[in-house]
Amino acid sequence: MATPESGATLESVAFAAGVSRQTVSNVLNAPERVAPETRQRVEEAIQALRYRPNRSARSLRTRMSNLIGYCVQPALAGNINPVLDRFVHAVTEYAAEHGFHLLLFTAPAGSAGLDRYAELLAQRAVDGFLLTDTVVGDPRPGWLTEQGVPFVAFGRSWSGPDRGRWVDVDGAAGMTEAVEHLHALGHRRIAFIGWPEGSGVGDDRVAGYTAACLRLGLDPRVVRAEGTVDTGRALAGALLDGADPPTALVCVSDLSAYGALRALADRGLRPGPDVAVVGFDDTPAARLPGVDLTSLSQPIEQIGREVVQMLLGLLGVVELPPGPEHRLLRPTLVVRASSRPAGSAPAAPTEAR
Amino acid sequence: MATPESGATLESVAFAAGVSRQTVSNVLNAPERVAPETRQRVEEAIQALRYRPNRSARSLRTRMSNLIGYCVQPALAGNINPVLDRFVHAVTEYAAEHGFHLLLFTAPAGSAGLDRYAELLAQRAVDGFLLTDTVVGDPRPGWLTEQGVPFVAFGRSWSGPDRGRWVDVDGAAGMTEAVEHLHALGHRRIAFIGWPEGSGVGDDRVAGYTAACLRLGLDPRVVRAEGTVDTGRALAGALLDGADPPTALVCVSDLSAYGALRALADRGLRPGPDVAVVGFDDTPAARLPGVDLTSLSQPIEQIGREVVQMLLGLLGVVELPPGPEHRLLRPTLVVRASSRPAGSAPAAPTEAR
DNA sequence: AATCCGGATTTGATCGTTCAACACGTCGAG
DNA sequence: CTCGACGTGTTGAACGATCAAATCCGGATT
Structure with a gap:
């Protein structure tokens, strides 16, 4: 059994189901618009061809990459690493439930690192950012807010105007x-x-x-x-x-x-x-x-969930939780x-x- | 000063420089094909408009996402985490030098997790994978090899035919x-x-x-x-x-x-x-x-570099290092x-x- | 019987880039 | 003098999806 044609497209599925591109697209994105009978036929074709929408094409059209930028810090010699490790895992898991993934990058600390953020934005490689290790005088929350970029921080903004949404440990x-x-x-x-x-x-x-x-x-x-x-x-x-x-x-x-x-x-x-x-x-x-x-x-897992929920809320993917812009969680x-x-x-x- | 039009495209740069789309594209991807004088003019326009190629569009056309899939394991309660932390950082840094980024995902252990890999491939979300924590009977190297998917493992394949490239600690x-x-x-x-x-x-x-x-x-x-x-x-x-x-x-x-x-x-x-x-x-x-x-x-940082180099070699981004398919590095x-x-x-x- | 309505489906255009082929002028070889 | 090669730059077509508007059609309205 050969690999089931690694290149199924909307068009090929549409042909197999005897409908048009758009109908297949609707089955995936707005099923209620498709008559139950056709929907089933299309779904069978999707199964048969193992079709999965091409992410690049979708991103190009919708202007959403479904990727979240996350900066990995130069490991601080066994400091709070284990905490961040669990955090990343939790975030990855929750984000995946909504079709999002984390994109990793590195950046120097302080305002010197802002270019890296800007670069990813200009390339439309990410839809928003997740910040960790916010420090006093951190330029990122202010800058991202100015640019109108969606982001959520694990760690409050410690100085200046309190900008953007965050979740932190009390x-x-x-x-x-x-x-x-x-x-x-x-x-x-x-x-x-x-x-x-x-x-x-x-x-x-x-x-x-x-x-x-x-x-x-x-x-x-x-x-x-x-x-x-x-x-x-x-x-x-x-x-x-x-x-x-x-x-x-x-x-x-x-x-x-x-x-x-x-x-x-x-x-x-x-x-x-x-x-x-x-x-x-x-x-x-x-x-x-x-x-x-x-x-x-x-409570790292909970922080991960809340952070993802807030960010996806800002991106309009899920309903923005009605609560305050900030959440303080108690450690145990x-x-x-x-x-x-x-x-x-x-x-x-x-x-x- | 407003945000310098967050949406510069090839076309707009081309217009500003008085040339065509393709010439701008060539300046970026094959500079030797462009006359020095025009090249300079185009580069100035790129600077002025802060142009960065749209990643989705490029991916769609070239069929390369420039993303590397990496599965984050359910943290093993403070076991080898610190090692993996440093590994991820090193890999992220080296990959970025060639315009690649890590895309994180989670997957259950064993063959149950293969769908997650398959899913990302079907969506063309990643160009290849980086594996860690290979174990005896790990289905991933064999499966990926069968599918013809580029990958490199940190950790040799411990059983069965020795498939794919890996780097490991001796x-x-x-x-x-x-x-x-x-x-x-x-x-x-x-x-x-x-x-x-x-x-x-x-x-x-x-x-x-x-x-x-x-x-x-x-x-x-x-x-x-x-x-x-x-x-x-x-x-x-x-x-x-x-x-x-x-x-x-x-x-x-x-x-x-x-x-x-x-x-x-x-x-x-x-x-x-x-x-x-x-x-x-x-x-x-x-x-x-x-x-x-x-x-x-x-020697985590070195492993990170070698692993990235091998994978980018398989992807045809850099020249594949001529050495053997496997590398064993001595711990100190x-x-x-x-x-x-x-x-x-x-x-x-x-x-x- | 002509009209309108609304759900179901289709068609054309578009996102921004790269590929393939082609146009243009110049230059050297036969 | 013609032809091909070459250096430079252009144009049309694709990549695969979604958006917006058009089409189709059966049934209720007038």
């Missing part, structure tokens, strides 16, 4: 939950290991921490440095060695938290029973035995040994891998 | 290097923690270990289980508690190695000085302080504390992040 709420969790366990001296001021994400998270402390009558105590394991280790070490050492450490990211865990180990302290540690992102390493880090997990706290008192839940139920 | 060579490294450090009882027989990747790696042992006059000793942290911990524990315990453990993956590290910690043994541990993949967690795992790092051993004797290189030079 880091502040997550950190508040972390503090409340620790407070409920009896901790009263809870410190925060953060990033330098000026990063939108970091400032949001520290704000949640501070607010929770104030509400619970605790003294907020924030130290900051670049978010590497080594700095986390140093900051935590300084806190633990200083006067009035904290009994719990809330960290702006898992990476900082790994550093904090290391600082505990350096001093013979047990994470959990002696000093509690909480991270953010729930990276794969967090669940490793021997690490067992309590962390805030982002995954409690592991690093924030459990001694003896509680000794052998955690085996987590999936 | 796991056996890597494991051999690991054994030699440990042997040079004085280790004589080196055990291997592997996966169950039947996985191509796992069998390849154990083969390299076994060969090296035999060549060095060591007794190969292989234990196997599913490659999770917990099983790694259990297997390593059994070895360490058994008769004639090994002084070094070579692990089929970082995940198993993390389990092995945990088993050492359970028994108060120090990784490195007491028992050496080596993993595979150099996952981000390997470099965390407190983990510091010696591991084999895959990254030595960290888990395989260093006591006191050597006390404070490792700060690794990047």
